[in-house]
Structure formats: C-alpha cells, structure tokens
Amino acid sequence: MFSSIKLNEDEKVYIQIKNYIKDMILRGMLQKDEKLPSTRELSNIIDVSRNTVVNAYEYLKEEGFIYTVRGKGAFVAYSKITSQEIWNIDWENRLTDYAKKAENMDIVKHEKVWTKGMISFKSIAPDNNLFDIEDFKRAFLNIISLEGDKILNYGYAKGYKYLIEYLMEYMKNKGVDVKNKDILITNGFTEGFEIVLSSLTKEGDNVICENPTHNTAIKIMRLHNLNIIGVNANNNGIQLEDFENKLKKSKAKLIYIIPSYHNPTGMVMSPEKRVKIYEISKKYEIPIVEDGFNEELRYSGAHVSPIAALSGEGNSVIYVGSFSKVLFPGIRIGWVLADKNLISYMESIKRSKNIHTSFLDQAVLYQYLKEGNFDKYMKKARKVYKDKYEFALKCANKYIPCKKVYGEGGLHIFIKLDNLNARTLLDSCCKKNVIFTPGDIFYIDKNGWDTFRLGFSRVEKEDIEKGFKIIGDEIKKLNSIKVVE
Amino acid sequence: MFSSIKLNEDEKVYIQIKNYIKDMILRGMLQKDEKLPSTRELSNIIDVSRNTVVNAYEYLKEEGFIYTVRGKGAFVAYSKITSQEIWNIDWENRLTDYAKKAENMDIVKHEKVWTKGMISFKSIAPDNNLFDIEDFKRAFLNIISLEGDKILNYGYAKGYKYLIEYLMEYMKNKGVDVKNKDILITNGFTEGFEIVLSSLTKEGDNVICENPTHNTAIKIMRLHNLNIIGVNANNNGIQLEDFENKLKKSKAKLIYIIPSYHNPTGMVMSPEKRVKIYEISKKYEIPIVEDGFNEELRYSGAHVSPIAALSGEGNSVIYVGSFSKVLFPGIRIGWVLADKNLISYMESIKRSKNIHTSFLDQAVLYQYLKEGNFDKYMKKARKVYKDKYEFALKCANKYIPCKKVYGEGGLHIFIKLDNLNARTLLDSCCKKNVIFTPGDIFYIDKNGWDTFRLGFSRVEKEDIEKGFKIIGDEIKKLNSIKVVE
Numbered sequence: 001m002f003s004s005i006k007l008n009e010d011e012k013v014y015i016q017i018k019n020y021i022k023d024m025i026l027r028g029m030l031q032k033d034e035k036l037p038s039t040r041e042l043s044n045i046i047d048v049s050r051n052t053v054v055n056a057y058e059y060l061k062e063e064g065f066i067y068t069v070r071g072k073g074a075f076v077a078y079s080k081i082t083s084q085e086i087w088n089i090d091w092e093n094r095l096t097d098y099a100k101k102a103e104n105m106d107i108v109k110h111e112k113v114w115t116k117g118m119i120s121f122k123s124i125a126p127d128n129n130l131f132d133i134e135d136f137k138r139a140f141l142n143i144i145s146l147e148g149d150k151i152l153n154y155g156y157a158k159g160y161k162y163l164i165e166y167l168m169e170y171m172k173n174k175g176v177d178v179k180n181k182d183i184l185i186t187n188g189f190t191e192g193f194e195i196v197l198s199s200l201t202k203e204g205d206n207v208i209c210e211n212p213t214h215n216t217a218i219k220i221m222r223l224h225n226l227n228i229i230g231v232n233a234n235n236n237g238i239q240l241e242d243f244e245n246k247l248k249k250s251k252a253k254l255i256y257i258i259p260s261y262h263n264p265t266g267m268v269m270s271p272e273k274r275v276k277i278y279e280i281s282k283k284y285e286i287p288i289v290e291d292g293f294n295e296e297l298r299y300s301g302a303h304v305s306p307i308a309a310l311s312g313e314g315n316s317v318i319y320v321g322s323f324s325k326v327l328f329p330g331i332r333i334g335w336v337l338a339d340k341n342l343i344s345y346m347e348s349i350k351r352s353k354n355i356h357t358s359f360l361d362q363a364v365l366y367q368y369l370k371e372g373n374f375d376k377y378m379k380k381a382r383k384v385y386k387d388k389y390e391f392a393l394k395c396a397n398k399y400i401p402c403k404k405v406y407g408e409g410g411l412h413i414f415i416k417l418d419n420l421n422a423r424t425l426l427d428s429c430c431k432k433n434v435i436f437t438p439g440d441i442f443y444i445d446k447n448g449w450d451t452f453r454l455g456f457s458r459v460e461k462e463d464i465e466k467g468f469k470i471i472g473d474e475i476k477k478l479n480s481i482k483v484v485e
Numbered sequence: 486m487f488s489s490i491k492l493n494e495d496e497k498v499y500i501q502i503k504n505y506i507k508d509m510i511l512r513g514m515l516q517k518d519e520k521l522p523s524t525r526e527l528s529n530i531i532d533v534s535r536n537t538v539v540n541a542y543e544y545l546k547e548e549g550f551i552y553t554v555r556g557k558g559a560f561v562a563y564s565k566i567t568s569q570e571i572w573n574i575d576w577e578n579r580l581t582d583y584a585k586k587a588e589n590m591d592i593v594k595h596e597k598v599w600t601k602g603m604i605s606f607k608s609i610a611p612d613n614n615l616f617d618i619e620d621f622k623r624a625f626l627n628i629i630s631l632e633g634d635k636i637l638n639y640g641y642a643k644g645y646k647y648l649i650e651y652l653m654e655y656m657k658n659k660g661v662d663v664k665n666k667d668i669l670i671t672n673g674f675t676e677g678f679e680i681v682l683s684s685l686t687k688e689g690d691n692v693i694c695e696n697p698t699h700n701t702a703i704k705i706m707r708l709h710n711l712n713i714i715g716v717n718a719n720n721n722g723i724q725l726e727d728f729e730n731k732l733k734k735s736k737a738k739l740i741y742i743i744p745s746y747h748n749p750t751g752m753v754m755s756p757e758k759r760v761k762i763y764e765i766s767k768k769y770e771i772p773i774v775e776d777g778f779n780e781e782l783r784y785s786g787a788h789v790s791p792i793a794a795l796s797g798e799g800n801s802v803i804y805v806g807s808f809s810k811v812l813f814p815g816i817r818i819g820w821v822l823a824d825k826n827l828i829s830y831m832e833s834i835k836r837s838k839n840i841h842t843s844f845l846d847q848a849v850l851y852q853y854l855k856e857g858n859f860d861k862y863m864k865k866a867r868k869v870y871k872d873k874y875e876f877a878l879k880c881a882n883k884y885i886p887c888k889k890v891y892g893e894g895g896l897h898i899f900i901k902l903d904n905l906n907a908r909t910l911l912d913s914c915c916k917k918n919v920i921f922t923p924g925d926i927f928y929i930d931k932n933g934w935d936t937f938r939l940g941f942s943r944v945e946k947e948d949i950e951k952g953f954k955i956i957g958d959e960i961k962k963l964n965s966i967k968v969v970e
Contacts, residue, residue: 012857019658026660062864064788077787080660081760082797087767089801091827094738094772099684099830106833108642128634136637137629144622149613152621152815157593173504175511175565187672187839194838199584216837223837253579275566282572287579302562303549312567316574328637330844342576345584348591352701352708353679354672358843359815372497379547 001029002037002045013048017056025065025078032079036066098223105219112426112435119467121436124263124411124455126326130381132373136328139368151363157351158343159185159335160362166369167321171337174295175309176319182343184350185357188334189291189322190216193256195346195353196289196318196336197224201253208246209256210238212442212451214263214291217256230444237267240276247284255281255288259307260295264442264453265414266407271304278310278317292321294410296378297385308337315339323365327377331361385411385457388464392456395465399472401479403450411457414439420478422452428474434467486514487522487530498533502541510550510563517564521551583708590704597911597920604952606921609748609896609940611811615866617858621813624853636848642836643828644670644820645847651854652806656822659780660794661804667828669835670842673819674776674807675701680831680838681739681774681803681821682709691737695723697927697936699748699776702741715929722752725761732769739774740766744792746779749927749938750899751892756789763795763802777806779895781863782870793822800824808850812862816846870896870942873949877941880950884957886964888935896942899924905963907937913959919952 005020007013024030036042039057043050057074060066067077103109114120143151151160158164164183172178186192193216201207203225209217211230221228229246232239238257247255257277259269269277281288290307298304308319315338322334336346350356368374389409396405396413407413417425422438429435439451456464490505492498509515521527524542528535542559545551552562588594599605628636636645643649649668657663671677678701686692688710694702696715706713714731717724723742732740742762744754754762766773775792783789793804800823807819821831835841853859874894881890881898892898902910907923914920924936941949 011855015857015860022658026658059860059864062867064783067787081756081790082662082795085767086797087770087799087801089770089772089824091800091824091830094685095827095830096684096687098687099834102837103830103833106836108836109833123639125639128638131634131637133629133633133637136633137626140625140629141622144618144625148618148621149616150815152616152618152813153613154608154610154809154814173507173511177567187842190837191839199581200579202581202583219837271566282570285572285574287574298549302552305566310567312571314572315576316572324639324840328845329639329840330635330637331846332839332841332843339574339576342580345576345580345588348588348594349584351591351593352587352675352704353838354676354817356817358672358817358846360813361816361843361845364845370496372500375500375544379544382547 002042005046007046007048014052014055014059017042017046017048017053018059021056021060022063022065025076026080028080030076032076034076036074036076038073101223105222107215107441111437111441112430114435118433118435119459119463119470121434121454121456121459121467123458124453125329125458126381126411127384127458130377130384131328132377135371135373135377136364136368139371139373140364142371143363143367147363151359155356155359155362157356158347159183159357160359160366163362163366166366167335167337171308171319171321175305176337177309177312178337179313180315180340181337182340184336184343184346185362186334186336186350187332187354187357188324188329189293189320190220190334191353192320192322192334192336193217193289193291194220195349196254196320197221197226198349199342199346200287201226206250206252207254207256208250208252208286209444210258210262211444212264212439212448213256213444214258214293215441217291218442218444221256228444233262233265234447237262237265237269237273238277240273240280243277244280247280247286252286255286256291257288257307258291258293260293260304261297261408261410263293264412264437264439264451266410266412268304268408274305274307275310278307282316287316287318289318289320292319294325296326297382297410315342318342326381327374328365331358331365333357333361333365388456388461389413391461392454392464392468395468396454399465399468401472401475412453412455414453415451417450417452417475419450420475420482421449423449425471425474425478426452428478429471432470432474434470436471487527490531492531492533499537499540499544502527502531502533502538503544506541506545507548507550510561511565513565515561517561519561521559521561523558586708590707592700592926596922597915599920603918603920604944604948604955606919606939606941606944606952608943609938610814610943611866611896612869612943615862615869616813617862620856620858620862621849621853624856624858625849627856628848628852632848636844640841640844640847642841643832644668644842645844645851648847648851651851652820652822656793656804656806660790661822662794662797663822664798665800665825666822667825669821669828669831670847671819671821671835672839672842673809673814673817674778674805675705676838677805677807677819677821678702678774678776679705680834681805682706682711683834684827684831685772686711686738691735692739692741693731693735693737693771694741694929695743695747696929697749697924697933698741698929699743699778700926702776703927703929706741713929718747718750719932722747722750722754722758723762725758725765728762729765732765732771737771740771741774741776742792743776743778744780745777745789746782746893746895748778749897749922749924749936751895751897753789753893759790759792760795763792767801772801772803774803774805777804779810781811782867782895800827803827811866812859813850816843816850818842818846818850873941873946874898876946877939877949877953880953881939884950884953886957886960897938897940899938900936902935902937902960904935905960905967906934908934910956910959910963911937913963914956917955917959919955921956
C-alpha cells in the first residue's frame with residue numbers, strides 16, 4: 001500500500017507523504033487504531049530520508065490523524081463516518097428570484113466569450129502591458145517592511161487611513177470642496193454603487209439615469225428592484241429638456257450620471273452642461289450620484305471638473321471613483337466621496353457586507369501613489385490610449401459603414417448602425433473570429449438593438465485594423481442581403 | 486504669490502510645485518488665460534533647478550490645467566465654476582431603514598472601544614506577531630514575477646483558479662467528497678454568508694441557528710429581514726431535542742451551525758453529535774450552512790471532520806470557510822464550498838456585488854500556501870494559542886468568580902456570571918481600563934445578559950492575568966454591593 005506513493009517535484013516530500021497517508025485514512029483504507037509502518041520502515045519503502053518521514057508523522061499527529069505510543073509506534077486516530085444514504089437537494093427549486101435574476105443578467109455567462117484566435121473588442125479593461133510591475137513591487141516591499149504585520153491583520157471598515165487622506169487630497173485636486181465630506185473605500189465602483197443604493201433606495205423607488213448607461217449599474221439597480229427612468233442620451237449626450245421633465249414628474253430618489261467618457265457612448269459632458277445638470281437637480285432636490293469613470297483618462301483639452309466640484313460647500317453630490325478602470329483592476333479599489341454623516345452610515349453597511357476592503361491592497365496602492373508612480377503611469381497610459389483611440393477612430397471611419405461613430409476618448413468607441421441589428425452582425429462576425437459588445441445591454445428599454453461598443457484598450461493596432469475591416473465587411477454582406485430581400 | 490511655496494522633504498519637488506499651482510488655479514487665484522512665470526523665473530524664485538519646474542509645467546499641461554503658446558509661455562487653461570447657492574441635503578431624512586439598521590447593529594460604533602493603556606479582551610483576531618512576514622514577502626515576489634501583469638488585471642468572479650484547486654484539495658483533506666462540488670472565493674466569511682443568504686432566503690423566511698451564535702451572522706440575518714429561530718445551545722452545546730422540535734415546526738430555509746470552537750461559547754461539537762445534527766436535518770430536508778470558523782485551530786485530540794464530510798456524495802451541506810480567522814485577516818479571503826450548480830448562481834451574485842475578490846491577494850495567498858508555509862505557521866500558532874488558552878483558563882478559574890467557564894480551545898473563553906449583569910460589570914471594569922465583549926450581542930433573545938466573551942489571542946500572558954484579576958475583583962465588589970442592598 002505504501003510503496004505506491006508517487007512523489008512529484010513540485011511539492012515538499014514530507015507534505016506529499018502526509019497527504020497520502022491522510023487520504024488513505026480519510027478514505028477508510030487505514031482503520032482507527034491500525035498501526036502505521038515505523039518511520040525507518042517507511043523511509044526504506046519509499047526511499048526517502050528517515051527525517052522526512054518523521055516530519056510527515058509529526059504533522060499527521062499535529063493535525064489529529066495519528067497518535068503515537070512510546071515504544072510502540074504510530075497509530076491511526078481517526079475513524080471515517082459518513083451517512084449511509086445520500087441526501088441530495090434540488091437547489092434549482094430553492095433559489096431565490098434574486099439569485100435567478102443575478103444569473104440571468106450575468107453577461108459573462110450569456111454573451112459570446114473569447115476563445116483562442118479571436119479578436120475581441122469586448123474588454124475595456126486597461127492593458128496589462130502598461131503596468132509598471134517593478135514600481136508596484138517596490139511599493140509592496142516598502143510598505144510591508146514598514147507595517148507588514150498591521151496591514152495583514154484586521155483593519156477598519158472605512159478604509160486605510162493614509163489612503164483616505166491621499167484620496168481626499170486627490171479629490172481636492174479635482175476642485176472638490178472636501179470640508180464636511182468623507183471617503184469610504186470599497187471593492188471597486190460596483191460595490192460603491194451598491195452601497196449607495198442600499199443607503200438611499202428601497203424596492204420600487206424611482207431612479208434616473210442616462211439611457212444608455214453602464215450595464216453593471218443597470219444590473220445593480222434591477223437587482224435592487226428599482227424603477228429605472230432613462231433620460232435620452234442617445235445623440236449628443238443627455239437631453240436637458242427630457243432630464244428636467246423626468247425629474248419634475250418622477251420623485252426619484254437618485255440621479256446616476258457618467259459625465260466623462262460615458263459608458264457606452266464615450267462622450268464627455270461639457271462644463272456648461274455639467275452646471276445645468278447640477279442646477280436642475282438642485283431645483284428638484286434630487287441628489288446626484290456621479291460615476292467618475294475614466295475621468296483620469298482625459299487625453300487633451302482643458303481640465304473639466306467633476307459635477308462634485310460644482311457643489312462647492314454643498315453636500316448633494318455623491319462621487320463614486322475607482323482606480324480599477326485605469327490601474328490594476330485586479331486589486332479592486334474604489335471609493336465613495338460624500339457628506340461625512342452619510343459616509344458614516346455607508347461605513348456600517350460596508351462592515352456588514354465584508355468587514356473591509358483588503359488592507360494589504362489599500363496600503364500597497366497608497367504607497368504606490370505616494371511614491372509618485374501614478375502620474376508617471378498615467379502620462380504613459382494616456383499617450384498610448386490616445387494613440388490607439390485616434391487609430392481606432394480612423395479605422396472605424398474607414399472600414400465600418402454606419403450611421404454614426406461615437407466616442408471622444410477613453411478606451412472604447414460606440415457605433416450606431418444604419419438599420420441593422422447588432423446581434424445579427426455579432427453572429428456573423430463571430431464566425432469570422434471577431435467579437436464585440438452588443439449595445440442593447442446598455443439600454444433600459446428596447447432601444448440600442450442597432451448599436452455596439454468596441455473596446456480597444458487590449459487590442460494591438462494591427463488587430464484593431466484587421467478586426468474593424470472584418471466587421472465592415474460583414475456589415476456590407478448583411479446590407480446586400482437586405483437589399484436583395 | 487509663488488515665493489510662498491513651502492517645500493517639504495516627503496514628496497517629489499515637481500509634484501509639490503504642480504499641486505501648489507493647481508491649487509491656486511482651482512481656488513480661482515489664477516484666472517483663465519493668466520500668464521504663469523517662465524520656468525527660468527520660477528526656478529529662481531523658489532530656488533530649484535529649472536528642470537524641476539519644466540517637469541511640473543509638463544504635468545500641469547498633461548492634466549489640462551495650463552496650455553503653452555510657443556515663444557510666449559504658459560497660461561492657465563481652467564476657469565473655476567461653482568454654483569452660487571449652496572445646496573445641502575438632509576441625508577438623515579433620506580436614509581433607508583436598512584442603512585439605519587446597519588448603523589444601529591454596528592458594534593464597532595456602539596460598544597466600548599479600546600483606548601491607550603487599556604487591556605482589551607474584545608478581539609479574537611490572530612496575533613500579528615505570529616505572522617511570518619518574510620514567507621509572505623517571498624510568496625509575493627515569486628507570484629508577481631510569475632504572473633504579475635495578469636493578477637493585477639481583472640480576474641474571474643469565482644476566484645483565482647489555482648487557489649480554488651488548492652482549496653478543493655484542502656477540503657478533501659478534511660474528508661469532504663468534492664465531486665460535483667465547487668468553490669466560490671469571497672471577501673471573508675461575512676461575504677460568503679451573505680451570498681448564501683441572498684441565494685436561498687428572502688424577507689420573512691425562517692432560519693435556524695444556535696442561540697447564542699456569531700454576532701456578525703445574527704447581524705447579516707437581521708439585515709436580510711429573516712425570522713431567526715434559535716436553538717438552545719447554552720450549556721452543553723446545541724440541544725438535539727430542541728433542534729428537532731424547531732426543525733419540525735419551522736419550515737426553515739437554512740440551518741446555520743458553528744461546530745468547532747463555537748463563537749461565543751468556544752465549544753467543539755463531538756463527532757457523534759455532528760452525525761445526529763446531520764441526520765435530523767436530512768429528515769426534515771433543511772440544508773445546513775456550516776461555519777468552518779477556527780476549525781484549523783484544533784489544539785489536541787483526534788481530527789474531527791466537518792459536517793460537510795458526513796454528507797459524502799450528497800450536496801446538502803454548504804461549507805463557509807475562511808483563512809481570515811487564523812491567518813492574515815487583512816487580506817479578507819474566505820470561500821464557500823457547495824453543490825456545483827448552486828455555486829454557479831452564487832458566482833453571478835458575487836459578480837454583481839463586487840466583480841471578484843482581489844486577485845493579487847488570492848494569488849499571493851495561493852503561492853504562500855503552495856510553498857508549504859501554512860502548515861509551518863499553524864504548527865507555531867497552535868502551540869502559542871494552546872499555551873495561552875490553558876493559561877487563560879487557569880487564570881479564569883483562579884480569579885473570576887462565576888457560574889461557569891466555557892471554551893475548549895480557540896482564541897476565546899466564555900463566562901457565565903452568577904446572577905450579575907455583564908454590562909454592569911463591563912462599566913466598572915472599563916473604569917479600571919479593562920474591556921471585553923458583553924454576551925448579549927450573541928443572543929437572538931433577551932438571554933445572555935449574564936455572560937461575556939474573553940478573547941485572549943492578542944493579549945500578553947502578563948496582561949491576561951492582570952486583566953482577569955481586575956475583572957474578578959470588580960465582580961466581588963459588585964456582588965458585595967448586591968448583598969448589602
């Protein structure tokens with residue numbers, strides 16, 4: 001039995017021996033009180049040093065699987081018990097509507113997925129190749145030697161103090177008056193937005209947003225059973241007249257707005273329009289939740305303040321920011337800046353949901369930022385993305401026959417087709433190994449069937465051109481079929 | 486104006502100059518189109534190299550705060566706009582019941598907090614001093630050079646593949662049959678438990694748990710508006726007769742159980758009792774949610790399988806595990822092991838809540854575990870905690886007059902007083918700079934007013950003795966007052 005242990009080179013030998021014996025015990029092949037071979041015998045059988053076996057036995061004893069009797073040897077301490085009859089539950093029948101809805105709206109599960117050899121324009125995640133891993137490593141080593149034991153133990157729900165202070169300064173540098181405001185650190189935008197909704201809305205409440213808007217925001221609002229009222233934002237961004245009408249009638253609890261490099265349209269709201277949005281919201285006393293999405297990516301032109309900066313000393317704008325969209329999404333750090341008292345409630349909600357965001361990640365990010373790496377990184381990233389954006393725009397105009405190409409920067413452009421269904425197009429492009437995100441998922445009504453989003457951040461220029469050309473060819477093909485019909 | 490820049494040594498000089506000018510622009514002290522001093526002039530004024538000023542101006546331009554005209558110099562690109570009238574919202578009036586409830590049940594906000602000089606027995610977090618920072622650092626450096634760019638970008642909602650595989654093996658090593666099961670990685674136990682509740686319960690549903698039980702679990706169940714049915718677990722752990730009665734009548738959706746080093750009583754459920762709990766649950770077809778809390782900390786005696794191991798091929802036990810309780814709580818890694826299909830729904834819920842748990846943390850933890858550090862750490866930790874536990878038990882028996890001292894190991898003991906209110910005791914101990922956790926927060930009814938929990942993991946032996954002595958003295962004092970009254 002013991003001679004059949006197969007040792008590999010990946011793992012420490014004593015761990016392999018330990019696990020092998022444990023497995024035999026757990027599977028009932030070694031019975032309770034059965035004697036194990038002596039360490040000398042076993043070391044001969046499997047041809048390892050006796051010390052290694054001694055070590056393995058020690059851990060088995062430590063973990064309660066064997067016991068030793070002085071002068072007699074080692075014995076099995078465990079007896080396997082399992083229930084005789086198998087008890088299976090039909091979980092499908094026990095799931096809540098919430099679970100089914102979450103699964104149903106999970107685009108990762110229901111949309112086309114990338115397979116090898118495909119050109120995918122689905123992602124708007126940053127390009128890994130731009131990450132300055134060495135700077136990140138240095139920041140990690142610096143902070144871990146400064147306070148490694150502390151940041152590896154429990155922290156505070158509101159977040160890592162120094163990161164919060166840094167972000168307060170960061171928001172001040174965007175023109176936001178931070179007096180009487182505070183910051184809650186969250187696991188990215190998604191959690192931040194969900195906590196805002198949990199604080200201020202309940203089932204059936206009205207909320208207002210641009211239509212189209214960020215699909216994850218739509219998903220979260222739907223999972224909260226909110227009544228979503230969309231303001232037309234199809235052509236030149238949000239329509240002010242429609243906006244005011246909807247505010248007037250709706251008694252909405254919140255307005256959700258993405259002013260910069262809007263997802264999916266890629267539009268940037270002008271400073272003048274931001275002021276108007278703010279003034280109208282004030283008139284009807286409906287607070288604004290501003291999504292700081294990709295605001296960091298501004299390629300050119302004058303600095304545009306977030307709406308949160310317009311409110312001055314006022315407390316009526318909630319700003320949800322995230323580094324995940326431009327820098328290290330894998331570490332999931334976002335923040336909510338809002339009225340101090342409101343943040344205090346959100347802090348308790350955060351604590352009830354997952355105690356706090358990883359303190360290691362917060363501390364390393366803080367150190368990375370403090371060491372001045374972010375400016376350096378953004379300078380490089382902006383240049384690369386600007387270049388890609390301009391190239392993508394050129395290619396889109398050259399190859400893709402459509403009604404309009406949207407997008408003023410960021411990591412994606414948005415296409416409105418000329419009376420062609422984007423999902424039909426996706427099906428035929430997919431056969432040619434090109435995929436993208438159909439636009440309908442960004443709409444809260446039946447619109448958007450003729451639109452799609454092209455993310456280019458992680459696609460090489462060569463493939464951008466190749467992919468756009470294929471999309472263009474497929475459009476032409478589908479149009480010619482239509483004409484013939 | 487520029488001569489008043491004060492430079493510190495913490496931050497890079499060009500960043501300080503950049504932020505100073507940005508601040509003046511944002512505060513409206515430099516107007517749109519106003520000319521800035523030339524780089525040569527400014528470098529003379531503040532006595533830094535011209536290159537540093539050039540660098541600062543470049544970033545200001547990059548960020549859209551200034552523009553340059555060839556041969557003429559640099560000018561302000563930004564004009565400050567803020568709303569004239571201040572708009573303040575009275576957030577208190579807009580909060581949901583959920584937010585108020587979360588704040589209300591937030592013990593961090595409403596219980597006594599540690600201040601300098603106090604001996605606190607509140608924490609049951611692991612002792613930082615036991616963390617092997619060097620091993621953790623090595624694991625980080627190894628994984629970051631292997632796949633740093635990948636783990637810093639978006640990952641998968643279910644978790645980091647290699648960590649999941651490792652944990653599947655880990656659960657197998659606890660005797661769990663993992664066939665047709667799967668694992669979801671969560672931000673600690675708290676999030677895991679909340680996702681389980683979201684999947685399987687809705688407002689008003691009945692759920693069964695031990696009374697007393699983990700206060701965070703109570704909080705989450707209450708925030709989900711569940712109807713909590715407590716089974717008496719006061720004296721020798723959960724009472725089987727009461728358990729069966731409650732199951733029979735309740736049509737509960739779930740049973741929540743902590744079999745090892747129960748929080749707060751510190752009791753360990755015997756293998757025989759685990760089998761009975763399982764068999765009764767099977768009889769009434771109510772699934773068990775098993776909290777693996779501190780199961781890793783077993784100090785001595787034979788290995789005891791989790792209830793999840795009893796179900797063999799069956800799929801009716803959901804196991805929620807966490808490393809946060811014994812190792813690196815700061816990185817917030819827990820997991821749910823359950824039926825494959827059920828996990829797939831939970832994966833979608835997880836994605837909707839925060840996309841995924843930090844991939845950096847998951848990958849570093851995986852590497853740390855793979856390199857065999859966990860066994861080594863646990864061996865050391867068990868020894869230290871066992872020693873502390875025995876010492877704490879001895880001190881409790883010696884100094885604290887009470888009805889009963891509970892606890893068979895773990896990181897805490899639990900005291901039942903003899904007709905004395907634990908909060909009264911806490912008030913007087915607090916004046917002597919000793920604090921602990923009053924037991925009532927672990928009860929779902931009015932019981933537990935005469936109990937409290939003493940966590941000793943982060944307290945030095947000397948302070949354990951000193952603190953327990955003070956508690957004992959205060960009890961005697963309060964008892965003598967009672968007698969006099």
